[in-house]
Amino acid sequence: MNYEKLKDDIRNYGKRDLEQRKHWYSPAAEAYNRVRPKYPKAVIDQVGAIAHLSNQSRLLEIGCGPGTATVSFAQFGGPMVGLEPNPDFYRLAQQNCAAYPNVTFHNTSFEEWPLEANAFDAAIAASSFHWISSDVGYPKVANALRDDGYLILLWNKELQPSYKVYQQFSKLYQSHAPSLDRYEDRETQDRIVTGLGQMCVDSGYFQIVAAGQVWSDVTYTADEYLMLLNTYSPYLQLEPANKAALFNGLRHQIETELGNQIQLFHLSAFHVAQKA
Numbered sequence: 001m002n003y004e005k006l007k008d009d010i011r012n013y014g015k016r017d018l019e020q021r022k023h024w025y026s027p028a029a030e031a032y033n034r035v036r037p038k039y040p041k042a043v044i045d046q047v048g049a050i051a052h053l054s055n056q057s058r059l060l061e062i063g064c065g066p067g068t069a070t071v072s073f074a075q076f077g078g079p080m081v082g083l084e085p086n087p088d089f090y091r092l093a094q095q096n097c098a099a100y101p102n103v104t105f106h107n108t109s110f111e112e113w114p115l116e117a118n119a120f121d122a123a124i125a126a127s128s129f130h131w132i133s134s135d136v137g138y139p140k141v142a143n144a145l146r147d148d149g150y151l152i153l154l155w156n157k158e159l160q161p162s163y164k165v166y167q168q169f170s171k172l173y174q175s176h177a178p179s180l181d182r183y184e185d186r187e188t189q190d191r192i193v194t195g196l197g198q199m200c201v202d203s204g205y206f207q208i209v210a211a212g213q214v215w216s217d218v219t220y221t222a223d224e225y226l227m228l229l230n231t232y233s234p235y236l237q238l239e240p241a242n243k244a245a246l247f248n249g250l251r252h253q254i255e256t257e258l259g260n261q262i263q264l265f266h267l268s269a270f271h272v273a274q275k276a
Contacts, residue, residue, distance in 0.1 A: 006195040011133070018109060021131060022085040024236065025065075029088035032231040033066040033096070035224050037156055039126065040214045040268050044072045050210045050272045051150040054078065057121040060144055062110045062137075063128030066092035069154055073124060074100035081120075085109035111136055117143050126154040130196070138203035145275050151206055153271040155196060157189040159218065159228060159264040168253060176246040180234050186215070189267040197271040206273035213269040222254040225262050 025032060053059070055077030064070045064082040066089050074080055074097055082097075082105045084090045090107040097103045106113065110132055123141045141151055161169070166183045173181035184192070193213065200206050220228065226247050229235050235243065254262050 006192060007199060015133070018085075018111060022087075022109065024233070025086055025231070026088045028231045028236060029066065029086065029092060031227045032089075033068075033092050035220070035228045036068060036231055037159065037216065037218065037266065037268075039069050039072060039154055039156065040216065041072075042214055043154065043212070043268050043270050044069075046210075046212055047152050047154070047270050047272050048073075048076060051122045051152060053122060058119065060116075060120040060123040060141075062123060062125040062141065063131060064093050064105070065089045065126070065128065067096035069124065069126035070097055070103060071100070074103045077102060078121075080104070081106065081116075083108055083110050083113050085112075110140065115140060115143055118146050120144050120149060121146060122150040122152055124152045124154065127156050129153055134199060134203055138200070138205040142205040142275050147275060149275050150209075151200070151271075151273045151275070153196065153200065153273070155193050155267070155269045157193065157267040157269070158184060158232060159220075159266045160184055160189075161262055161264055165258070165262065168257070169250060172246055172249040172253070176242045176249070177238055180238075186265070186267070193267060193269040200271060200273050205276055207276050208271055208273050210272045211270065213267055215265060215267055217263065217265050219261050219263055222251045222260055222262070225254060225264075226251060 053076045057076060057078040059073055059078060059080040061070055061073065061080065061082045064084045070082055070093060080103045082093060082103055084093055084105060085108060087107055090105060093105055123145060129137055160183065163183065163185065170181055197208055197211055201208055254260060
């Protein structure tokens with residue numbers, strides 16, 4: 001994926017109807033909470049050190065989902081505000097962060113959130129900032145930050161099987177969901193994350209002060225893998241009959257040809273940007 005294509009895709013995300021986006025993940029909220037990967041501790045530790053986070057830091061999290069990254073940042077101990085427009089994610093985030101009274105959640109979108117100007121030491125967006133139009137997101141988060149504040153962008157890219165396994169799956173995709181027959185190798189995932197960081201710089205509101213990445217390998221059962229796929233946006237849009245046929249075929253291959261275990265890899269990455 002080249003940079004211009006990536007920017008076009010991000011613009012299209014931001015143009016989607018806000019009310020639709022609020023409920024986009026509702027059918028998969030529980031699955032998302034169960035099988036989406038967490039952010040590696042090494043990544044959290046690095047961004048915490050770079051952004052000088054402490055129990056005195058006031059944090060804003062944009063699109064916190066079910067609290068996938070929130071729990072990690074709550075452990076710094078400072079006051080934290082989490083924004084989540086999806087009501088199902090909002091409920092799960094409250095449950096997952098029940099042990100952290102320093103975190104306050106609001107069931108609202110970042111676009112609709114009443115701006116608290118110059119109020120936060122850092123803002124966090126964990127695999128969420130691409131849903132917000134750049135014309136709205138960057139200037140608003142810059143206004144919410146103090147003059148020396150940081151924007152922390154975290155990314156967990158889609159989990160991928162080996163290329164050999166992808167080739168085995170490809171015939172199923174061609175039969176039932178040809179538009180989803182695509183593969184992100186490590187070079188592609190790295191290029192996408194680099195482009196996301198460049199978009200932050202191009203906004204004119206921030207300068208990148210640090211970036212890093214961690215590659216992770218995980219093993220899922222057939223049930224876990226299909227649950228994972230159902231949390232990705234393109235799969236939520238599939239016609240039910242096509243999805244059922246695709247998932248039945250994938251389940252059969254994983255259970256009979258892979259011993260009910262599929263090895264996956266993905267990139268966890270970060271950009272820490274300071275308000276310009």
